[in-house]
Amino acid sequence: MLAERLECERADREIGRVRVVRGSKRLLNSRHHLEAVGLNENAWRRQWEASRRFFQADGESGRRFGNETIRISPDGEVSIKLPAPLAHLANSKNGRYRLACRVVFHHRGQEWTDRIAANRSVAYRIHEDIHRRRWYLTASWQIPLVRTVPLVQVRAGGLVGVDTNADHLAVWRLDVHGNPVGRPHRFNYDLSGTAQHRDAQVRHALIRLLHFARRHGLAIAVEDLDFAAEKTREKHGRRRRFRKLISAMPVARLRARLVSMAAELGIAVVVVDPSYTSRWGAQHWQKPLTNKNTKTTRHDAAAVAIGRRALGHSIRRRTAPPRTHQSDGCGHRTVQAAPVAPGREGTRPRIPGPRTRSVRAGYGAKAGNQRAQHRSGHAAEHASWQQDPLPLSP
Incomplete structure (x- = not known):
């Protein structure tokens, strides 16, 4: 059945035949069965004309309120951009015709307000409902597919x-x-x-x-x-x-x-x-x-x-060492640690030994050699190459 319908559509496209009915095909067929649908010719004619009487415009992103032809402000004011032959009928500036009534969107009205505030495209369609004897304005837009980004x-x-x-x-x-x-x-x-x-x-x-x-x-x-x-x-x-x-x-x-x-x-x-x-x-x-x-x-x-x-980083900053214990001349040594670095949020561990480059007397490598501190008893003073003191008198 689908293959047969496809062949029919391809044949119509080749010969340029378009099967489009403004007002739906059902309303067209009801013209031949007025008694079955409970209508007379005048009532059917009013429905036929009302279904074919509409005005619509696609939206444009970047334009004010998302649509240049049919513009609706956040407070519901509707204005239509008239073509050049009808510019003399404008009742507002810039060749626009402002309607006396205001519109309100109860369904998804908050999303509509967010779109027009960001000048995102919104398509509008103004049409008449013959049964309720009212005019309606329909807003539509495309909802993008929300994708999860790594x-x-x-x-x-x-x-x-x-x-x-x-x-x-x-x-x-x-x-x-x-x-x-x-x-x-x-x-x-x-x-x-x-x-x-x-x-x-x-x-x-x-x-x-x-x-x-x-x-x-x-x-x-x-x-x-x-x-x-x-x-x-x-x-x-x-x-x-x-x-x-x-x-x-x-x-x-x-x-x-x-x-x-x-x-x-x-x-x-x-x-x-x-x-x-x-x-x-x-x-x-x-x-x-x-x-x-x-x-x-x-x-x-x-x-x-x-x-x-x-x-993915930690909130707390790395603790800097004391100023006198920084090895680069009292400069700043705090660097950004990677998330996998152990102990990045804690204080620096205390390393035994001297903290500075200079070593005080008694705390260096020869701290345990007391002979190095007592100069008269040091072995270096009695080496073979050392000259004996000269006598003061003959």
């Missing part, structure tokens, strides 16, 4: 460490060795006001983060935060201010939207364990990264700790 490939060029906070995202770029590159960045957002305002603030911060990561061609490292069991009174007691703070952090929504938006741009996301990232980051990285030009905060140091953990 962790070795993600770490090849470094990562962007991100620390999530109640009012901002602390971001710092790290190279493949876990060293911070450049200066820290902060993407602020305000979670006060209405729900739409909060969503817009989070979306804007994520877009800035994704553009920063895409500009450098790096993946993003975030914490796997979950405050579902961390904001109870049994755990934190009467610390109402702290419980209110962690309750206001949109970690679940931010993480879900970050993954979906990163998949659209082809950016990999690495999720790490959040244990002790803020504490160890402040302990080991905040002071070394602070200078007279850059003041490193606790959150910036936590971003470095998150990035190092995603790269």
